[in-house]
Amino acid sequence: MTVNPGIEYQLAEDDFRAASTPAEKLQALQKMWATVPRHKSSEGLQQQIKQKIAKYKELTKKEKSSKKGSRASLSLKKEGSATITLIGAPNSGKSTLLKQLTNANPLIADYPFTTLKPEIGILNYKGIRLQIVEIPAIVENFEKTEKGPTYLSILRMSEMIVLLIEKKDDLRLLKGELEKNDIHNKTLIIKKGDNAEKIKDKIWDSLGLIKVFTKQPGKKADYPPIALKKGATVRDLAEYIHKDFIRKFKYAKVWGNSAKFKAQTFGLDHGLEDNDVVEFHTA
Ligand SMILES: Nc1nc2c(ncn2[C@@H]2O[C@H](COP(=O)(O)OP(=O)(O)OP(=O)(O)O)[C@@H](O)[C@H]2O)c(=O)[nH]1
Ligand SMILES: [Mg+2]
Structure with a gap:
């Protein structure tokens, strides 16, 4: 015998699938619970719904408490290997650039102050994930506006700040505002109108990072690569992979810019270069 649920139940199930937050999921599940056929053959289904209701109640609770706790202190959840914040005068093309560089889809329009809250995207640069943030247009004394302190904290936690210049005066305004607020992070x-692909290269080149690939013996290099600070050694890579790794380390074979020949053997202090491939050998 099949379960054969009615149309109300099916609609609730559609809602469940379309729901994007735990609270919405929970609401749909409660509707499913109210409309699921109550006969012997649907006992398994009833059981499943009950379990899901319990799970989403828990998730809804968790989400509420984490929102409460983080609102005041955290203005941005950092992601990827570096955070790059994009600033500019009103209408200077920040959202357009964010869209070209990342997976974000911000509102773009020919009037000023289109962007009203930080917009966030991820740039996948040759396998390295970089977080790019557009903050709303910078005006003189922006730090005194309601959201000013939030924007300052985003700027301070950024590995790099990109100044997008449209008019002659923009550079003076942006530099002046950063200086006044004692923000001295790296800038670009x-x-x-600059070419977006070239901007991606410039961002990567200015970050002071290298990307290195790990490799298992007899196999091709692993993907994606790992981002490390320029000057990083085999030890830094080993520590990144696992704290315990160094104890077992015997030697590394390296292919690429930091090796004189393929599969050259090195110890922990060997300095790595961009695009190196490293194969660890352990005891
Ligand atoms: N020709 C040209 N137009 C651009 C370029 N970038 C942006 N625009 C146009 O400039 C206007 C503003 O673009 P946005 O990307 O919304 O600028 P914004 O700096 O995010 O603006 P606000 O968020 O309002 O401060 C839009 O009409 C865009 O189409 C560009 O590189 N070339
Ligand atoms: Mg914008």
Whole structure:
């Protein structure tokens, strides 16, 4: 015998699938619970719904408490190997650039102050994930606006700040505002209309990072690569992979820019270069 649920139940199930937050899922599940056929053959299904209700109640509770706790202190959840914040005067093309660089889909329009809250995207640069954030247009004394402190904290936690310049005066405004607020993070200056692919390369080149690939013996290099600071050694890579790794380390074979020949053998202090491939050998 089949379960054969009615149309109300099916609609609730559709809602469940379409729901994007735990609270919405829970609401749909409660509707499913109210409309699921109550006969012997649907006992398994009833049981499943009950379990899911319990799970989503728990998730809803967790989400509420984490939101409460983090709102005041955290203005941005950092992601990827570096955070790059994009600033500019009103209408200078920040959202357009964010869209070209990342998976974000911000509102773009020809009037000023289109962007009202930080917009966040991920740039996948040759396998390295970089977080790019557009903060709303910078105006003189922006730090005194309601959201000013939030924007300052995003700027301070960024590995790099990209200044997007449209008009002659923009650079003076942006530099002045950063200086006044004692923000001295690394900066990169980009002109409106510059080629997005070239900007990606410039961002990567300015970050001071290298990407290295690990490799298992007899196999091709692993993907994606790992981002490390310029000057990183085999030890840094080993520590990144696992704290315990160093104890077991015997030697590494390296292919690429830091090796004189393929599969050259090195110890923990060997300095790595961009695009190196490293094969660890352990005891
Ligand atoms: N020709 C040209 N137009 C651009 C370029 N970048 C942006 N625009 C246009 O400039 C206007 C503003 O673009 P946005 O990307 O919304 O600028 P924004 O800096 O995010 O603006 P706000 O968020 O309002 O401060 C839009 O009409 C865009 O189509 C560009 O490289 N070339
Ligand atoms: Mg914008």
